[in-house]
Amino acid sequence: MAQYTPMIEQYLKVKEGAKDAFLFFRLGDFYEMFFEDAILASKELEITLTGREGGGAEKIPMCGVPYHAAEGYIQRLIEKGYKVAICEQLEDASVTKGMVKRDIVRVVTPGTVMDGKIIADKSNNYLVCVTESDGMMALAACDLTTGELYVTSVLSGAEWLRDEIGIYEPAEIIGDPALLELLRSETPLLAKPVVYTPWEKREEELARRQFGEAVWVRLEKERGQCLALLISYLNETQRRSMGQLSQISPYEPGNYMILDPFTRRNLELTETVRERSKKGSLLWLLDRTETSMGARLLRRRIDKPLLQRAPIERRLEAVDYLYNQFIVREDLRLALKEIYDLERLVGRIAFGSANGRDMNALKLSLAQIPALKELCMTSGSATLREIGASMDECAEIREDIDRAIVEDAPVSVRDGGIIRSGYHARLDELREASSNGKRWIAELEAKERLATGIKSLKIGYNKIFGYFIEITKSNLAALPEGRYERKQTLANAERFVTPELKEKEALILEAQDKMTDLEYSLFTELRDRISGQIPRLQNLAEKVAEIDVYQCLAAVSAEHRFVKPVLSDGYDLRLEGGRHPVVEAVLKESAFIANGSTLSKEDGNILLITGPNMAGKSTYMRQVALICIMAQIGCFVPASSAEVPLIDRIFTRIGAADDLIGGQSTFMVEMADIQVMTEKATARSLIIIDELGRGTSTSEGMAIAQAVIEYVHDTISCKALVSTHFHELAHLEESLKGLKNYSMAVQESGDKVNFLRKLVPGAADSSYGIYCARLAGLPEGIIDRAYGLLRSIEQAAYPGGSSIHYGGGLESQAAAKEVATTSIQQPESVIAETSGIPADSYSSIADEVVQLSIFGEEEPRKNRKGSANQSAVVTEVQENPAIKEFIASVRNADLMNMTPLQAMSLLNDLKMKAKDL
């Protein structure tokens, strides 16, 4: 083994304790890195790699960063998913003989970082700890920056762990190595990269002390063990007290709706599927919070919709009150606007990194509390009054800060200028001495100018030479010989001192040193005093966040005309005029077409939705799920009326966004999801499957789709929305009592297709896949060829020459034949022909029928069944002159040339006519 110098030996010894981290080894004014650390860091940080003699045969690779700029470099490494161990000199190098003692003072890891870019204002930075013992899995999630600490546990189950971790999106996961291995394979599910740190050491004693015996004894065993492991890791990395982790928030998973990571992504709850950005998500739409802690709480609520009626009602009550009280809402908003991030301020106070500005931010925030409390206490909402009553104003903390800290506090806490005069007698004395000294120097300058006659004579100060008298070279001749003692020569000036000046300098500097030391200790005393009040401040922060969330949800609900949902006693779901909140918000004014939904035992718990691509099927299905989630987080919902049951779990199989996962095929992913669904769904779940059975051959896909639907119907009997391109599945309506066919209406005119976005009863007969391909801009050559192929497929299937519109799912002529023979569905044009309606008149009447459904019906008609029924209605329409006249008057209305009054009168006429239809 190579013999290194004592310093390198010391380095290697310290490095032993930080094998998985970069070791920032303090040498004077630099943090140096050696060996592999240096090679990698020089690449990652783009800094120069040098070498150093270290006693071995070869030079040791080395690179370094100045200590005062280290923060930025550390953050860059953390952002890249590394850990950094900071090794400081523990003795004063100038007074130590031999090697200075050095040791690690903190290990910064992605899950324990306290500041920097990684810590976004409105989101959390979680470190998650997972353990398993005696058949129980426990999870603790901790955000050191805010002091939040959640803990929960269940009977072991990999899915549960995956779902729960998905909610926290941790930066780092620690815990049982075997569990970490299991989770590693799920990594692509998480929105951001995650660092895994196997950790098995548990320190129960430490955890007991951290949380207090009273709390500890009430914790379930597995949760306690999980926390003991977490605390051991935090202790090892932070090496300081963690006062911000004063309270544990245990929770029961069964109290919340379960949303797996796919569902959360598919429904775009907190980020969009494509860009993975917040913009375009439900959180983006709802987030009108004024404070960062409010924003984080809102996100947590979206992630964890409630399952119990009473707490949901409690939330809705507050939102309802504020929805109707614009002025109170505004007043609350104005007060909240002035409140800083209390949780993070408290985190910094506990961590010891809070400065004078943080103290003032805390003071200003606390100053808003009396007004906020008063607004809540005098409100008409029982929920808000209860919150108001429990708010602790922490007035003496505010006064304490106000007495101590100057208004315009500096960033540094070590350079003085932070404590108010009048706060501490000794500090005032020192200040007086220092300013007397300075005055004396100003007087000396004036006196010497007079005595020497040199007007440009000045007295300056620098850290190396202290105070000096400076005389420019041109004036040197005028200076009496021997008046001053020469100290320093510059290019165009000479600097001098006098014994008197040196004496005063000593006094001033001593006073200043003492002053800054005293200010620093007064500041830390104040910080420690406030540290002792952390639980009070954290409780207050929670209340503020909750009020913020209520005003936010009320404001969004009022702006977007959401309504208060009624939580149904049974299992029924009834929505009138339901909308997708985000699609509606991004579409231009009132362009969104509302659709009702009824899912009940009587009306059918399963909707089988057919319709062309682009018709709005996915949007519709998502909107039902979002409305349920919004109701269960305690928000109003986008509908004209809503009765919702308490859904225990939502499963979704939507779109192709998750195709990338772990190299599995789309079809395998779909089947794996369906498997979980069959195992976990209960009668209180909501299942959403988009294009069930795609991704395999048509006949097999259809067979699987039918079998799955039957299973959901017969065995799970929960609510389900299923969309499919297999129009042939419409026959299921006959065998499954609880299944109803619906389709998204379209209007064909000439070679154009108009998507009406209206859900109508009955199955659709075409997918208009090639039409959509044209809309997407595919070359005309491909489109023409596709239509040509389609015609030949149709001919093969219907040699008689009748035409049928096929869905995009058809893969081969053989499959087409198979479908044609197994189909029980008659295409409308075929029905029209056989019923004697000429083809051209059929298409125009069909237009009218679809239009009618928009003008005439909010709720889907219940007496219609499938396309065959639609064609029966066609005949009915053709024969009904009143309907024809009604449609003609709508068609002939010249809207562009009408006055508003004329339009009103037309509408009135139509309304009267409609009564007679």
Ligand SMILES: Nc1ncnc2c1ncn2[C@@H]1O[C@H](COP(=O)(O)OP(=O)(O)OP(=O)(O)O)[C@@H](O)[C@H]1O
């Ligand atoms: N109710 C509605 N009102 C207005 N526009 C809508 C409505 N529903 C959907 N849209 C618009 O239509 C587009 C297509 O909708 P969606 O993706 O739901 O169709 P789809 O039937 O699921 O299509 P595909 O089968 O191709 O996935 C959406 O991007 C949206 O802009």
